[in-house]
Amino acid sequence: MKPIAQVKSSSQWGKIIEYYRECLIQENRQGYTLKKGQLEPFPKEDISSFVLGETSLNFNFGERLAHTPMAKFLNRSFDNPKARLCFGYSFFAPSVNEVTPLIYVHVEIEKADNNSFNLQVTEAEDIVVSRAFLDDLEFSEGESDELATTSLPKSRQDLDTTKNLLFSKIDNAYQRKVPRVQSRKKISAGTIYDYPAFFTVEKTVVTKKLIQDLDELSNKNNWEKVSPALKQLLSVFPEHDYPKTQDLKQDMGVYVTAVNQHQLRAVQSVRKEPAVVITGPPGTGKSQLVLNLIIDAFLANKKVLFASYNNKAVDVVMERLQNEIEFQGAVRTGNSSNKRVAAAQMKKALNHINTQKEKYDLSEIQSAYLKAHQNAVQAQDELDKLRELIGLLESHEQEKTLYLKYLPKKLRQLAKKTTPKRYKDTEFEKLQSVLSKLREGALEIKQENLALTQELHHIKTKMPSDYPLIAEIHRMEQQWGVFGDDFVQNNDFEESDAFLEHLENWSNLVFLVEKKQDYKVSSKKVEQLLSTLSKKRKAAQESIIEESDIVSKKHSLDNLKELYRESLLLREHFVKFSAKENSFWYRFRNLITFGSFFRKEMYLLGSFEQRLGISNANLYSESGDIGVSVEIVENLRLLVSVTAYRKKVEFFEKEIARLEKALPDAVYSDIDKLQKNDFENTQLKIKLNVLLSEAKDNQTKTTEFVERIKITHKHNIKKFGVVKALKDNPISEGKELWGIDTLISPVSVEEHVKKWQNLVSFWN
Numbered sequence: 001m002k003p004i005a006q007v008k009s010s011s012q013w014g015k016i017i018e019y020y021r022e023c024l025i026q027e028n029r030q031g032y033t034l035k036k037g038q039l040e041p042f043p044k045e046d047i048s049s050f051v052l053g054e055t056s057l058n059f060n061f062g063e064r065l066a067h068t069p070m071a072k073f074l075n076r077s078f079d080n081p082k083a084r085l086c087f088g089y090s091f092f093a094p095s096v097n098e099v100t101p102l103i104y105v106h107v108e109i110e111k112a113d114n115n116s117f118n119l120q121v122t123e124a125e126d127i128v129v130s131r132a133f134l135d136d137l138e139f140s141e142g143e144s145d146e147l148a149t150t151s152l153p154k155s156r157q158d159l160d161t162t163k164n165l166l167f168s169k170i171d172n173a174y175q176r177k178v179p180r181v182q183s184r185k186k187i188s189a190g191t192i193y194d195y196p197a198f199f200t201v202e203k204t205v206v207t208k209k210l211i212q213d214l215d216e217l218s219n220k221n222n223w224e225k226v227s228p229a230l231k232q233l234l235s236v237f238p239e240h241d242y243p244k245t246q247d248l249k250q251d252m253g254v255y256v257t258a259v260n261q262h263q264l265r266a267v268q269s270v271r272k273e274p275a276v277v278i279t280g281p282p283g284t285g286k287s288q289l290v291l292n293l294i295i296d297a298f299l300a301n302k303k304v305l306f307a308s309y310n311n312k313a314v315d316v317v318m319e320r321l322q323n324e325i326e327f328q329g330a331v332r333t334g335n336s337s338n339k340r341v342a343a344a345q346m347k348k349a350l351n352h353i354n355t356q357k358e359k360y361d362l363s364e365i366q367s368a369y370l371k372a373h374q375n376a377v378q379a380q381d382e383l384d385k386l387r388e389l390i391g392l393l394e395s396h397e398q399e400k401t402l403y404l405k406y407l408p409k410k411l412r413q414l415a416k417k418t419t420p421k422r423y424k425d426t427e428f429e430k431l432q433s434v435l436s437k438l439r440e441g442a443l444e445i446k447q448e449n450l451a452l453t454q455e456l457h458h459i460k461t462k463m464p465s466d467y468p469l470i471a472e473i474h475r476m477e478q479q480w481g482v483f484g485d486d487f488v489q490n491n492d493f494e495e496s497d498a499f500l501e502h503l504e505n506w507s508n509l510v511f512l513v514e515k516k517q518d519y520k521v522s523s524k525k526v527e528q529l530l531s532t533l534s535k536k537r538k539a540a541q542e543s544i545i546e547e548s549d550i551v552s553k554k555h556s557l558d559n560l561k562e563l564y565r566e567s568l569l570l571r572e573h574f575v576k577f578s579a580k581e582n583s584f585w586y587r588f589r590n591l592i593t594f595g596s597f598f599r600k601e602m603y604l605l606g607s608f609e610q611r612l613g614i615s616n617a618n619l620y621s622e623s624g625d626i627g628v629s630v631e632i633v634e635n636l637r638l639l640v641s642v643t644a645y646r647k648k649v650e651f652f653e654k655e656i657a658r659l660e661k662a663l664p665d666a667v668y669s670d671i672d673k674l675q676k677n678d679f680e681n682t683q684l685k686i687k688l689n690v691l692l693s694e695a696k697d698n699q700t701k702t703t704e705f706v707e708r709i710k711i712t713h714k715h716n717i718k719k720f721g722v723v724k725a726l727k728d729n730p731i732s733e734g735k736e737l738w739g740i741d742t743l744i745s746p747v748s749v750e751e752h753v754k755k756w757q758n759l760v761s762f763w764n
Contacts, residue, residue, distance in 0.1 A: 041195055059071070167192060181193055228274050490502065536638070567637035571637060605629055
C-alpha cells in the first residue's frame with residue numbers, strides 16, 4: 001500500500017483502517033513459536049492436497065487406537081475452546097527447544113463420535129509463510145513482506161518450490177547447508193525438521209474482536225461519523241500558534257491539584273484545540289495534569305475516556321480520582337474483573353444521586369470557589385516573591401560554581417584571580433551574543449563531523465554482510481586477531497584531518513585489494529597466453545617475451561587494444577580468403593597476375609607486422625599457401641594480447657606499490673591474510689566516495705570557521721574592554737585562550753568557544 005501522509009477522505013479512511021487490521025492479523029500470526037514437544041508428527045504420504053484444501057482427513061480410531069498419541073492430541077484440541085488447530089509443512093528450530101513452522105494452514109476440526117474426527121483446512125484462508133520464521137532469520141519488515149506474499153503456494157508444485165526456497169533462505173542466513181532431520185528427537189538449534197506435523201496455538205479472543213471491529217470501521221461510510229479531533233489527529237496539523245496562556249488569576253477553571261505554568265497552558269490548550277500532544281519525562285506532573293483535565297472536562301459536561309497502553313497508569317489515575325478527590329463519576333473497565341467492579345461503582349454512584357435530599361445553589365458554590373481561588377492565587381504570588389528573593393543569591397552562587405566547574409583546570413585560577421573591573425552589563429550581553437553565534441556554528445560543524453564518523457563506523461561494524469570485503473576482514477579478525485592495528489574499530493579522530501586520512505586509507509585499502517586481484521588475474525592470463533603461443537610457434541617463451549618487449553616499447557596499452565581489434569579483423573579476412581584458396585578462379589587469377597594477387601594479400605600481413613615493430617617474413621613463402629597466413633595472423637593476435645596483459649601487470653605492480661606505500665604498515669601487511677581478493681566492492685566504493693567528499697567539505701568548513709574565530713578574537717580585543725583587559729593581563733598568557741590551530745578537530749573548535757562562553761558567564 002502506498003504510504004498515506006494524512007487522512008482526508010473516506011477512501012483513505014478505509015485504507016488506513018484496513019492497514020491496521022492487517023497489522024493485527026500479522027501480529028497475531030507472529031506468535032507461532034512452539035516448544036518442539038507440542039508437535040504431533042503426521043505421516044508424509046500425499047499431504048499436498050490436504051494443505052491446499054482439496055481434500056479432508058478422516059480419523060476413525062476405534063476403541064483399540066483411542067489411546068494413541070494422535071487420538072489424544074485431537075481430543076485435547078477439540079475439547080480446548082481456546083486452542084486453534086494448525087498444520088505445519090516443515091519447521092525451523094532457532095533454539096534447542098523451540099520451533100517455528102515454515103508454512104502452515106489453519107485447520108477446522110469436527111468430531112463425529114468419541115473416536116472419529118474430520119479435519120479440513122479453514123475455508124477462505126490462504127497458506128501462510130510464517131512471520132515467526134522470517135523474524136528468527138532477522139529479515140527486515142520489507143523483506144518479510146515481499147517473501148511472505150510472493151511465495152504463497154497455490155499448487156502442489158508451488159508447495160515444494162516454496163519449501164525449497166525457504167530452505168535456501170535458511171542456508172544463506174547461516175552461510176552453510178543447515179541439517180535436515182525427520183525425527184523430533186534429533187531437533188537441535190539451527191536444524192530443519194523436514195516433516196509435516198499438527199500443532200495448536202492459543203486463540204487471542206481480544207485481538208480477534210479488534211480485527212472484527214476494524215473490519216466494521218473500515219467501511220467508508222463511517223468517515224462522516226469520525227470526530228473532528230480524530231480527523232485532526234489523522235491529518236497534518238496546520239501551522240498555528242497555541243493560544244496564549246491566560247494568567248491563573250483570570251482562569252475560571254477548577255483545579256484539584258496545584259498547577260504550574262506549563263500545566264496551566266496545557267489545560268487551556270485542551271479546551272480550545274481539537275487534539276493536543278503533551279510530553280514530558282517522569283516526575284514532571286503529567287498525572288496531576290490528567291486529573292485536572294478529567295475534572296475540567298467533567299464540569300464542562302463532556303464525556304471523558306482515559307486510556308493507556310500501560311494498565312498501571314490507568315490504575316494510578318483511577319485510585320487518585322476515587323481516594324484523593326473522592327470523585328464518584330469514574331469507572332474502570334478492561335478485563336472481566338474490572339467490569340464487575342465498574343458495574344458496582346456505577347450502581348453506587350446512581351444510588352448516591354437518588355438519595356441526595358438536600359439541594360444546593362450552584363451559583364453560591366461557584367462564587368465561594370472563585371473567592372477562595374483568588375485568595376489562594378494572591379497568597380501563592382506573595383510566597384513566590386519571597387522564595388525568589390531568598391533563592392536569588394543562592395542560585396547565583398550555584399550558577400557561578402557550575403560555570404567554574406566546566407572550565408579547564410588551567411582557566412579556573414585565572415577566572416578567580418582576574419575578575420575584570422565593573423563593565424556595563426550590555427558589554428557582557430553583546431559578548432555572549434557573539435559567542436553564542438560562534439557556538440551555534442561550531443556545534444553544526446561538530447554534528448556534521450559526528451554524523452560522518454558514526455556512518456563510517458556503522459558501515460565497518462554493523463553492516464559487514466552488505467559489504468563482502470568488510471565481512472572477510474571480520475572473518476580474518478576472528479582467526480588472526482585485530483586487523484591493521486585496530487583499523488576497523490578505530491573511531492577516535494582528534495584532529496580535523498585524521499578522519500579524512502582514515503577515510504582515504506579505507507578507499508586505498510579497497511583499491512589495493514582490487515588491484516591485487518587484477519594483478520593475479522592478468523598474471524595468470526600472461527602465463528596461459530605465453531604457453532599457448534610457445535606451443536603454436538614451437539619457440540621458447542624467452543624469445544616470445546623478447547618480441548613482446550619490442551612491441552611494448554613502441555605501443556601504449558590503448559594502442560595495443562586497437563591493434564588487437566585489427567588483428568581480429570585481419571584473421572577473419574584471411575580465414576574467408578583461405579576458403580577460396582582452392583577455387584578455380586583464385587588459381588586462375590593468381591596465375592595470370594604472376595602471383596601478384598597472393599603478394600597483395602600478404603602485403604596486408606607484412607604491413608601489420610611492421611606496425612607492431614617486428615618482422616616475421618621468414619615464416620611464410622610466396623608460394624600462394626594462404627593457410628600459412630591464417631596461422632601467422634593468429635600468432636600475431638596472441639602476441640598483441642600477451643603484450644597488453646603484460647603491460648597491465650606492470651601497471652598493477654606500480655599501483656600496488658603506490659597504494660601499499662600510502663597505507664599504514666599494519667594495514668597493508670595484514671592484507672595478505674585475507675583468503676581471497678575477488679569481492680564486489682561497487683556499493684562500498686560509492687559509500688566511501690560520498691563520505692570522502694562530505695568529509696572534505698567538513699574539513700573546509702572547519703578551517704574557514706577557525707579563521708573566523710581568529711578574526712573574531714582580534715576584533716573583540718578592540719571592541720570589548722573586558723577582553724582587552726584580559727589580553728593585557730600577563731596571567732592570561734599560556735592559557736590557550738588566544739591561539740587556535742587551523743587543523744583542530746570540530747570537537748575541539750566547539751570546546752574552545754564553550755570555554756570562552758563559560759569564562760564570560762562566570763564573570764557576568
